[in-house]
Amino acid sequence: MRVGIVGFPFSGKTAVFTAISGVPADHLRPAEENLAAVHIPEPRLDLLEKLFKPRKRTEATMDFIDLPGSREGEAEKAGLERHLATLRQVEALLVVVRAFESGSVPPHQGSVNPQRDLDQLRDEMLIADLAICAGRVDKLEKGIVKATKDRDLLKHELELLLRCQHALESEKPLSTVVRPGDEEKMLRSFGFLTQKPVIVLVNIGEEQIGRPPPLRDPLAFDTVAVCATLETELIRMDAADRPAFMAEYGIRALARDRLVQACFQALGLITMLTANPEETRAWPLPKGTPAIDAAAKIHTDLARGFIKAETVAYDDLRAAGSLRDAKAAGKVRLEPKSYIVQDGDFITIKFNV
Ligand SMILES: Nc1nc2c(ncn2[C@@H]2O[C@H](COP(=O)(O)OP(=O)(O)O)[C@@H](O)[C@H]2O)c(=O)[nH]1
Ligand SMILES: [Mg+2]
Incomplete structure (x- = not known):
């Protein structure tokens, strides 16, 4: 899971990156891409740790990427085209827009808006998407003239891309026109930006904390208001000192946790839980994943020799107090390969190889 942070120069992208990762700006390489793997907090593993006393606890991580600043003369743009190679490969975009006033930091186009x-x-x-789209359309139109055996496939792709091009020209993001499933799959390799889920982060000043965000993006999965500089201090301070500091400013949750959660949801993921004496672990899975694919994520052997997925919902396990009691209460199911894993399922794959 990769999330790219984009926005105009001085909107506070690097501050947001620090607020998420805890890595201070002076530890970053300013001319390069910086990547941080951020743990996705999973408090449900606490119970599994208690029950199974594993040697290891593994939470999932999400990668956040901060892009280097613009070159001179490019400041009028967010530089998406220059960073397209990277941005095409991220699964979601965290769009930072500036709402904070500052005498010392020049705003984009001379005013905060x-x-x-x-x-x-x-x-x-x-x-950026239109450029990718038009390039491919051009190639396809030339390719189709030749009578090759994959001509029908190319034709099909061309139709889809022409529809995309038309949408983009009418200023419609591709996420609103591409159908999930085959179409979405066919376009995946292009990495179109407007097909990716977006979280908008409005970087507010301290005086704006607690107010509703100054704008809402109806196309975004979510719009959150964050004071990035304050959050960079919060993340760096002793965890024990945080609550008092947060209460003083009226901040309910760390921006890091809010953003990781928002991105997780935007990506359409759920969490499967596993535990044995070796390790307890949280596995992010796309919604709708069947048990056989979930097993393959853990190990190919588990998929190859799959018999059943012993499954109990986390809440049932917690209410029962132990796996044995959950079994006694009839809450543990033996599910087949086709079972669609639900968020919070605690699963043990029964297999035979
Ligand atoms: N007052 C204030 N300054 C901020 C805030 N966020 C970022 N800045 C400052 O704005 C400048 C640009 O921030 P930076 O994160 O480097 O922006 P980037 O170019 O988008 O990566 C830095 O001096 C930051 O300290 C904020 O929420 N409030
Ligand atoms: Mg920066």
């Missing part, structure tokens, strides 16, 4: 910046960023995303 988050809605204008968001609109411009959306345009830049459309244009």
Whole structure:
């Protein structure tokens, strides 16, 4: 899971990266891409640790990428095209727009205007996709002239891409026109930006904390208001000192936790839980994953020799107090390969190889 942080220069992208990762700006390489693997907090593993006393606890991680700043002369753009190779490969975008005032940090185009910046960023995303789309359409149109055996496939792709091109030209993001399933799969390798889920982060000043975000992006999965600089202090301070500090400012949850959660949801993921004396672990899975694919994630042997997925919902396990009691209460099911894993399922794959 990779999330790219994008926005105009001085919108606070690097501050957001620090607030998420805890890595201070002076530890980053300013001219390069910086990546942080952030743990996804999974408190449900506490119970499994208690019950199974495993040697290891493994939470899932999410990668956040901070892109280097613009070159001179490029400041009018967010630089999406320049970073396209990286951005095509991320699964979600964290779009940072600036709402904080500051005498010392020059705002984009001379004034603080988050809605204008968001609109411009959306345009830049459309244009970047349009370039990819038009390039491919051109190639396909040339390719189709030759009578090759995959001509029908190419034709099909061309139709889809022409529809995409038309949507982009009408300023519609591809997420609103591409159907999930085959179409989505066919386009995946292009890494279109407007097909990716977006979380908008409005970087607010301290005085704006507690107020509703100054804007909401109806196209985004979520819009969150965060004071990035304050959060960089919060993340760096002793965990014991945080609650008092947060209470003083009226901050209910760390931006890191809010953002990781929002991205997790935006990516359409759920969590499967496993435990044995060796390890307890949280596994992110796309919604709708069948037990056989979940087993393959853990180990190919488990999929190959799959017999049943012994499954109990986390809440049932907690209520019962132990796996044995959950079994006695009839809460433990033996599910087949086709069973669709649900969020919070505690699963043990029964297999035979
Ligand atoms: N007052 C204030 N300054 C901020 C905030 N977020 C970032 N800054 C400052 O704005 C400048 C640019 O931030 P930076 O994260 O480097 O922006 P980037 O170019 O988008 O990576 C830095 O001096 C930050 O300290 C904020 O929420 N409030
Ligand atoms: Mg930066």
